[in-house]
Amino acid sequence: MRLRFFFILLLMLIISTAISAQSDGLPYQDAELPVEERVADLLGRMSLAEKIGQMTLIEKGSIDPQAVTDYFIGGVLSGGGGYPTGDNSPEGWLDMVSAYQDAALATPLGIPMIYGVDAVHGHANLSGAVVFPQNVGLGATRNPDLLEEIGQVTALEMIATGIYWNYAPVLAVPRDIRWGRTYEGYSENTDLVTELSAAMLRGLQGDDLAAPTTVLGTPKHFVGDGGTEFGTSPLDGGLLDRGNTNVDEETLRRVHLAPYITAIENGARSIMVSYSSWLGERMHGNAYLIRDVLIDELGFEGFIVSDWAGVDDVASDYYDAVVQSTNAGVDMNMVPYDYVRFINTLTEAVEAGDVTQERIDEAVSNILMVKFEMGLFERPFGDADLIASVGSDEHRALAREAVSQSLVLLKNENAALPLDANTEQTVFIAGAAADSVGIQSGGWTIEWQGSTANLTEGTTIRRALQNGFGEDVTVRYSRLGRFSDDNGDPQHGDVGIVVVGEPPYAEYFGDDAGLTLGSRDRGLIEDLRPQVDTLIVVLLSGRPLVIDESLNLADAFVAAWLPGTEGAGVADVLFGERDFVGLLPYTWPRNVEQLPFDFDNVPMTDCDAPLFPYGYGLTYADNSASADWLSLAVECAPVKVEVETVEVAIPDADLIAPEGEYGISYVAPFNVPITLDGQFEDWAGVPTVTMPQGADLTSSESAVTFGAAADADNLYFFANIIDDNIISGEHAENYWNEDSVEFYINATGDLSLASYEDGVAQITIPALNINNPEEDVISGVQGASANADVVAVKTEAGWAVEVAVPLQNDVWSIEPVQDGVLGFQVHLNIASDSDRDSKLIWSAADVGDTSYQTPSVFGELIFYDVNGGAAGEETNESSSSSAGDEPVEIMNLDDDGREWELVWQDEFSGDVIDSIKWGYDTGGNGFGNNELQYYSDRPDNSYVEDGHLVIVAQEERYRLRDYTSAKLWTPATMSLRYGRIDIRAQLPQGQGIWPAFWMLPAQNRYGGWPSSGEIDIMELVGHLPATVYGTLHYSSDTFGSHEYTGDSYTLDEGIFADDFHLFSLVWEEGRIEWYVDGQLVQVQTEWQTAGRDFPAPFDQEFYLILNLAVGGDWPGSPDETTIFPQRMLIDYVRIYQQS
Structure with missing residues (x-):
């Protein structure tokens, strides 16, 4: 047992002060008393519920301030992306954190909560804060004095936002750089990690945790997270992260534990436990390393916090996981979501005797002791005077110096x-x-x-x-x-x-x-x-x-x-x-x-x-x-095959030209009418790639040429194969033993994909089917039918193959995009036996059997359809996958000759919501409008079905809210400055229902909301189902007062729930127009932001938001007439900019 805690227990027995929760001047409120006496006095006044509340750490999106009061919560955090909704500014952060602190101080004992963030390279969750080099770069500087200064600056920018707890520094010693958290580690060298992490901790904490310019640091992740073995990650898609560190104890201590010894010597008062395991045992439940080594042997006297839901993985049963981790020494559980379950579970464990009251008192005394040492009882709120320092020239100069040294x-x-x-x-x-x-x-x-x-x-x-x-x-x-x-x-x-x-x-x-x-x-x-x-x-x-x-x-x-x-x-x-x-x-x-x-x-x-x-x-x-x-x-560089032009003899066909080479970017359109006839003269002008004779093929006589193009309906490929020994029809039970051609299509634009995901397809044409176009082509998941059209012609030297692959079929839905990837693989076997003798994989990089998945052989082939338009762009005969009327064509909205180029779109034609395009804003904090729903990322509240994005509002009790819905947005994926937005949707109706398409600024250049502006493309309040509103929000004075301007539009007949309608916004410099079904309904040309020249604030990049709210100040609450669930269907979102 910690000696300091033993002393606190003795003090609790000695203190005879009357317990009066509401009286003033209690011993624990006296800053002049020793910390141990204050802890003992406060601990003696606390109920079990108040103690367990102190052991609970919750992500801010999962709790509202009132719940902090109700459950006596000890800590709140913002995970990555956990910035204030709609106002990622210092003021927005300070207001948000202060609201939680007010709630904590409203508890009977007034114990302040502690708010934490991962400010691992500056306060980088905050827009406008200075962002320092990641730790890998700071490791290259080898300059502990520099890191101490960075810690000091990080602390100041955190305090400006009301935050006094940083989940840093990282003490990991990464031993395998394939680990995705390598950049968080300073080095592979233990001594350098020890020196630099100690310097960062000193910078954050200074000499006095209660000083007005210091915050609490948290060395992490205890212990061995940098030593996990490749292939041991328990996560789907993971390789090393959260895996097993399989080293003996001497190595664990020498390589991974050493930085913690120095951290404790430099004043560490909070340590975070690792997700990883040591010799198969999860760290969050490892009593030997946490209690015997860290606490008893090394003498750590602060509090120990779990990582995000790290306790959950200790045991398959949640009750057992809570009991084991708590008894092992974890004082505070970063839940982070279902805090009621944790509180109830730990309460049950104490009542059952599986966790002792003494262990609870130890954990809470550790937490309270650090809060007293930090001066949180005397300075619970941030310092607004420091807001001016956030992203200041002085702070950026330090970051610039750090970059130059790295x-x-x-x-x-x-x-x-x-x-x-x-x-x-x-x-x-x-x-x-x-x-x-x-x-x-x-x-x-x-x-x-x-x-x-x-x-x-x-x-x-x-x-x-x-x-x-x-x-x-x-x-x-x-x-x-x-x-x-x-x-x-x-x-x-x-x-x-x-x-x-x-x-x-x-x-x-x-x-x-x-x-x-x-x-x-x-x-x-x-x-x-x-x-x-x-x-x-x-x-x-x-x-x-x-x-x-x-x-x-x-x-x-x-x-x-x-x-x-x-x-x-x-x-x-x-x-x-x-x-x-x-x-x-x-x-x-x-x-x-x-x-x-x-x-x-x-x-x-x-x-x-x-x-x-x-x-x-x-x-x-x-x-x-x-x-x-x-x-x-x-x-030692690997030998690279050079691409050469091979003249191919094809009966009744011209030579293929021009020949393509890897690294050359080919820009369309290719105005060629492609006919599937096995002849290649109609491919003239289309870029091709040739694998020459003698270049790693099955014989010196083999060669392969590929080409590709696209139109609105199909992807077209050809392969001209020269081979002196075509094997066909001999191994029907295993087509891989036949000669074959494989086309790999990645239409997502993400060059890092290496598996068959949405927008990715595989087409394999076995030679055994090559003379029978009626046979299915192998595609997608191997063996499924792609319904592709294939024509193959036997030439004097081999085979000429042409393929038309439909963009839409029962296997996939493909939308060719700029920089989409094509890969080709050819199997040319040299013997007619049961083995897969050899094969050619042609791609830009040789990474084994899947190299054709990695790059495009064209370097960058930009798809354009063969009629001359950009791939995926609608023609004047626009079509839609949705039910209902065709969308109104408004390529020239006001007939003034403006030409539009499609730059971003989502047709919702796949099976799932595209995470490359959309993220979620989750939470249930009312979002500044007293909304009643909890926005979740569950498929219950948003999904893709029949070519539509469906957002569903439901009446259900979920995370202290009575309704759920979804809010999709693009701050991390897409923003624009000027252009045209088309959203075709069918809206819901009903009292208290509030669908909206709107935009917020990507950077809040002019301050928090509303000073940096808001653009509402479409809003509907459910009790007025025939009327939609378009509005601009801004502020004309330096105090951020809210002003707005806009107008409404009402249908002549019917309501917006009856059918799909097209809502459009055209945004130009100094002018914003709203359209419904192609009809101009309002124009705004006047607005202002104090101290800024027109057209501020609507002269910066904004991102897009789609949501379905329930209740709020404007629509009011649902009533007995409101029917749930409510559904909003979105057919497509298309964004254009002027050509």
């Missing part, structure tokens, strides 16, 4: 760096990552998984570089790396800067077996290499990746990690204003077969050596260390 120079040949800022030259900047604060920042930024969108303020690398070049330098940027002259020919540049990297991710979503650079990024590098004299590659990633081919193509290669919001720090070093000082915090593998490293015996010679060793890093002053390693990189 960069690691891997290669710099021929003095490619530093950049010449003033000499006349042409510079190309390429890559989506160059212009994305979201990609720079990675996961745990605004959203849990982060976002590629610019959801917070910052400077992109592109912007910083452009600002750094002088007026004599011509700088061009292309997201896709397309630089051409006026004639459309490739333009030559002096310098090319390609910024590539990993898309944002968090936790097990980042577990990655391959660690390959995406095919799009590899294509960018290969594309640009012949177009420029000097090629510089900047890699944004949360860990080392397999980069050998790209490294060899580049003149300079920089590991920039995940630098956060201050891209200018990258530019500072590239321009030579600062030298490179960063050193690799992780050993950089040559390939994934080297992982995990045996860190005691890492080879340093020949191709068994890593690409770069731990601690490697060049400077402008010293480039000597690179020679041997870069020579080895060239020597």
Whole structure:
């Protein structure tokens, strides 16, 4: 038992103060008394319900302030993405947190709650806060003084929002970089993790937890989370995350426990337990490591908190899990949702004697002791005076410095760096990552998984570089790396800067077996290499990746990690204003077969050596260390097959032209009428790819050429196969033993997919069916029918195959998109036996049997239909999958000649809601309107059916609310500034029902709501079912007073629940128009925001929201006439911008 707790028990026996919960001046309220006396006095006044409430930590979206009072809740948190609804500003955060604190102080004993966040690289849940480099980058700095300063700044920005508890620093020592949380760890080296994490903890906590500028840190995750074994993750799709650390105790202590010893010596008062297991036992229930080692042996005297629902996995029975974890030493349970179940379960366990009253008192005394030490009873609220410091120039300067120190120079040949800022030259900047604060920042930024969108303020690398070049330098940027002259020919540049990297991710979503650079990024590098004299590659990633081919193509290669919001720090070093000082915090593998490293015996010679060793890093002053390693990189690089043109003899057909090559981007339209006849003359002008004779095929006489195009109904493919030994019809029981062609289609635009998911299809044409078009083509899940049309013609040298694959069938629903992926696989067997002798897989990267799934062989083939329109774009004969009338065609809404280009859409034609396009805003806090529903992400409240998105409001008791519904939104996936939005929907009706399509700003540039604006595309109050409203909300003064302007539209006959109607918004600079069924119903051209020039606030990016509310200040509550469930059907959402 902790000695301090034993002393508190003695004090409880001695204290004779009268227990009067409502009286003033009680001992625990006296800040002059020793903490132990205050804890003893307060603990003696508490009921069991109040004690268990203190042990309960709840996610803010699952509880409203009143429940904090009712259940005596001890802690509330915001998980990733848990910002205030509609107002992600310091003021919005402070108001939200203060509301929960007011509720806690309203309990009889007035015990303040403690609010926590994952401010792991700055207070990155807060829009406008400075976002520092992720820990992998800070590890490269090896500068503990810098990290202490970062901790101090993070604390200030947290306190400005009312938050005093940070779930940081991370003490993980990642030993296998395939783990998705590698970037949260400072290094693979225990000593460096120990030094830097202690510095961060000192920065957060200072010398006095009660000081006005400090917050409580939480070293995490105890213990061994960085040592999990590949393949042991219990999660669907996971590989290492939350897996098993299978090492002996000496290794566990030496590698993983050591940082905690130093953390305790540096004042750690809260420690979070790991999801992972050690030798098969879940850490949340491991009494030996938590109680015997951490508490008794190491003398930790703070409180121990679980990770998010981490207790639930300790045992299959929830009661057993709560009992085991509590008795093991977990003091506070991050529930995070069903807190009533936890409270009831722990109460039952105490009453049954499975958890002792003494254990409850120990846990609560630990929590109260830290709250007293933090001064929460004296300063329960945040400091609004610090709001001005959030994202301040001073804080951003520190982050910029951190970025500059984190960069690691891997290669710099021929003095490619530093950049010449003033000499006349042409510079190309390429890559989506160059212009994305979201990609720079990675996961745990605004959203849990982060976002590629610019959801917070910052400077992109592109912007910083452009600002750094002088007026004599011509700088061009292309997201896709397309630089051409006026004639459309490739333009030559002096310098090319390609910024590539990993898309944002968090936790097990980042577990990655391959660690390959995406095919799009590899294509960018290969594309640009012949177009420029000097090629510089900047890699944004949360860990080392397999980069050998790209490294060899580049003149300079920089590991920039995940630098956060201050891209200018990258530019500072590239321009030579600062030298490179960063050193690799992780050993950089040559390939994934080297992982995990045996860190005691890492080879340093020949191709068994890593690409770069731990601690490697060049400077402008010293480039000597690179020679041997870069020579080895060239020597050990895998052999790449070069694409050559093969002339194919096809009876009665012209030669296929032009030949395509990997890395070349082909832009349509291809105005060709394609006929399935086995002849290829109608494919002229369509890009093709050829695998040449003798290139890893079954014989020197084999070759394959592929081509692809699309129209509104089908994807078209051809394959011209030259093979001297076609095997067909001999192995009907196993078509893989026949010659065959496989087409892999990924229409999602997500190049990282490696499995058959929505929008992804597999078409396999076995040779045994090749002469019988009536036979089913193998497709989708192998063996299902795709109803594809196939024509095959025997040629002198092999086979000519043409395929038309329907976009819609009983297997899948495909919408070709820009940058969609095509992969091809051909089986050419060399013998007629029962074995699968050999095969050709043609793709941009060789990653084994599934390489055809990874990239497009075209590099980037942009689908356009053969009639000349963008794939997926509706023609003037627009069709819909929905019931009811066809949508009104309004391509020129006001007949003024405006032409619109479709840029984003969801036709809801799949089986599930597309998580790439939509996220959920969940919770039941009334959303500022006294709404009555709980917005959930359950399929009970939202789903796709018969080509519609269905949002369902139900009358049911759920999480302290009497109604449920759903609210879908796009802050992490899509935002726009100006354009046209079409939403075709059938609306519900009924008293208290409130459907809405509306928009909020992506960044709140002008302050919290309503100062940054709100655009309501359509609202309907259910008791007026024939009328819809369109409104703008804003504020004209500096106090944020609410003003609005808008109008309504009423149908001449019928109501909006009778049928589908088209609701449109056209948003231009200084002008916003509303349409219903193509009819203009209102125009707004006047609004204002104090201190800002018109057209602020409607001159920034907004994201889209679709929701169905129940009750609220405007529609009122449902009554006996209201019928549940209520359903809103949405046929499609289409977003256009002017051509």
